[in-house]
Amino acid sequence: MEKTEKIEKNVWKLQDGYEIPQIGFGNYNSFGEEEINAVHWALEAGYRYIDSASCYKNEVEVGEAIRQFGGPREEIFLLSKLWPTDYEHAEAALMKTMKELGVDYLDVYLIHWPGTDETKRLHAYEQLLPLREKGYFRTLGVSNFQPDQMERLKEVFGEYPVINQMECHPSFQQREISDYCKAHEIQVIDYRPINRGAYAQDVKLQEIAAKYGKSVQQVVLRWHIEHGQVPIPKSANQGRIRENINIFDFSLTEEEIHFIDSMETGQRAGSDPFSYNG
Numbered sequence: 516m517e518k519t520e521k522i523e524k525n526v527w528k529l530q531d532g533y534e535i536p537q538i539g540f541g542n543y544n545s546f547g548e549e550e551i552n553a554v555h556w557a558l559e560a561g562y563r564y565i566d567s568a569s570c571y572k573n574e575v576e577v578g579e580a581i582r583q584f585g586g587p588r589e590e591i592f593l594l595s596k597l598w599p600t601d602y603e604h605a606e607a608a609l610m611k612t613m614k615e616l617g618v619d620y621l622d623v624y625l626i627h628w629p630g631t632d633e634t635k636r637l638h639a640y641e642q643l644l645p646l647r648e649k650g651y652f653r654t655l656g657v658s659n660f661q662p663d664q665m666e667r668l669k670e671v672f673g674e675y676p677v678i679n680q681m682e683c684h685p686s687f688q689q690r691e692i693s694d695y696c697k698a699h700e701i702q703v704i705d706y707r708p709i710n711r712g713a714y715a716q717d718v719k720l721q722e723i724a725a726k727y728g729k730s731v732q733q734v735v736l737r738w739h740i741e742h743g744q745v746p747i748p749k750s751a752n753q754g755r756i757r758e759n760i761n762i763f764d765f766s767l768t769e770e771e772i773h774f775i776d777s778m779e780t781g782q783r784a785g786s787d788p789f790s791y792n793g
């Protein structure tokens with residue numbers, strides 16, 4: 516009962532009527548026992564959105580941890596992504612992902628990168644529409660897309676993606692994209708949300724954290740939620756997994772939010788979607 520209340524409270528409503536938890540659990544770069552334990556600890560700690568992808572090469576472990584945890588499938592919000600080398604055969608890639616995860620539907624399927632080839636990108640989206648109709652996944656979204664690329668989806672298919680997952684943390688916020696997304700009711704999911712711990716030594720963030728009895732990482736994760744976005748921190752450490760979700764008992768002031776907004780440097784940490792083809 517307590518779990519259900521928590522899920523109901525900390526969600527954002529999507530434009531297609533479904534709900535997404537306000538925080539998710541990242542899964543990049545852990546494998547085997549480490550990954551099974553991490554997902555298990557995440558579910559125990561209260562995360563319900565698990566952020567998976569075929570390219571992380573650990574979907575079997577994610578599925579195993581979900582099975583071991585037990586409980587109804589509907590209590591888990593499971594997202595996976597279509598990798599660029601699979602854009603020509605999206606259905607086969609989706610079936611492989613679902614088989615590895617051991618589920619018969621996903622909550623969300625994303626096109627992982629826009630790539631530089633518009634024809635391939637549009638072809639991938641086109642193949643996914645009937646698969647959504649068949650119920651293999653509920654919500655269709657994209658990742659690393661620019662506004663003009665989302666606008667093109669609307670022109671060609673008559674709909675905006677429901678979600679755009681992108682790099683977002685205090686030093687690289689991509690506000691022009693999140694403003695565009697908000698204007699079109701596209702939910703933004705923020706990856707690399709704590710920039711892998713890069714802000715731990717920031718004195719002003721340490722002051723804010725001390726004020727609330729929280730860690731710098733918790734303050735940064737809370738800041739994502741204050742912006743209406745969904746951070747998906749990754750950790751393989753049980754203590755840090757618990758720490759990262761313990762952000763629903765405080766909120767930041769306008770001034771604190773503006774201070775973190777002012778940390779923007781324009782410095783991307785991950786791959787560049789303008790040139791990356793997978």
Ligand SMILES: NC(=O)c1ccc[n+]([C@@H]2O[C@H](COP(=O)([O-])OP(=O)(O)OC[C@H]3O[C@@H](n4cnc5c(N)ncnc54)[C@H](OP(=O)(O)O)[C@@H]3O)[C@@H](O)[C@H]2O)c1
Nearest residue numbers: 541542543658706707708709710711712732748749750751
């Ligand atoms: N769509 C895309 O193209 C895309 C691209 C990149 C990432 N993602 C997704 O976003 C997720 C998160 O991004 P990310 O993994 O790159 O970066 P991140 O979540 O910002 O940082 C993860 C790193 O920070 C450490 N960490 C976690 N919590 C901490 C804490 N409380 N204090 C100190 N260190 C902490 C972790 O180490 P420990 O394990 O030792 O705690 C890990 O090395 C990924 O796992 C993946 O699911 C998506």
